[in-house]
Amino acid sequence: MKQVEKKDTVTVTLVGSLDNETVFETIDKSDPLTFTLGEEGIPKPIQRILVGMQIGEMRKVRIEPEQGEFGIRRGDLLQEIPLAQFSDKIEPKIGLILSMDVESGGATHKVPATIVEIKSDSIMIDYNHPLAGHPLNYEITLIDIIKD
Incomplete structure (x- = not known):
């Protein structure tokens, strides 16, 4: 079975939530997210966890404020x-x-x-983004791999 490698294009679904289980983002099968690993705009921890995944596999990743796109509260x-x-x-x-x-x-x-x-x-x-200062929890499911 194929696995995700660096530079592959992938299609995923995901649910993003806070520690209190408040969901702040949902991308489901009706409108999945497709992107190429290494592209800007997708948090690096999400891209890293995808490497090695197989179609249908689900993984979880936690992004601390210091690592995330919204950062710490200022x-x-x-x-x-x-x-x-x-x-x-x-x-x-x-x-x-x-x-x-x-x-x-x-x-x-x-x-x-x-x-x-x-x-x-x-x-x-x-003026801080509402998600600034919060750890972000993502549950990511790989839907498809388009090899480079």
Whole structure:
């Protein structure tokens, strides 16, 4: 039976979850993921665990924050904003995701930020990705191998 080797193109299904079993990503057989090992965009630990797998085999991998694409939580991505800057149309609530204007490279971009704390005269927003700082658990099943 064929096994995955470096540089092969593979088709997989996967389920990504947090330690509390919250599922953050599901790729199933109706729309599987196909990629070539070594490509950017697929976490290296996922690519490494695929090497040696056979069609139909399932493996699990855990990606620590330091290894993952979302990284560790960064304190410099927290910002306190005066409540007076908010329009009356927005009622701040913890967990609410806002679209904030951020300047970078001479241009203004819309960036998501989550309200993490509400004080009497200000709110604290977090620009970290929601998965930053969390170990990510993946269950990967190999559907097909397309040899290089």
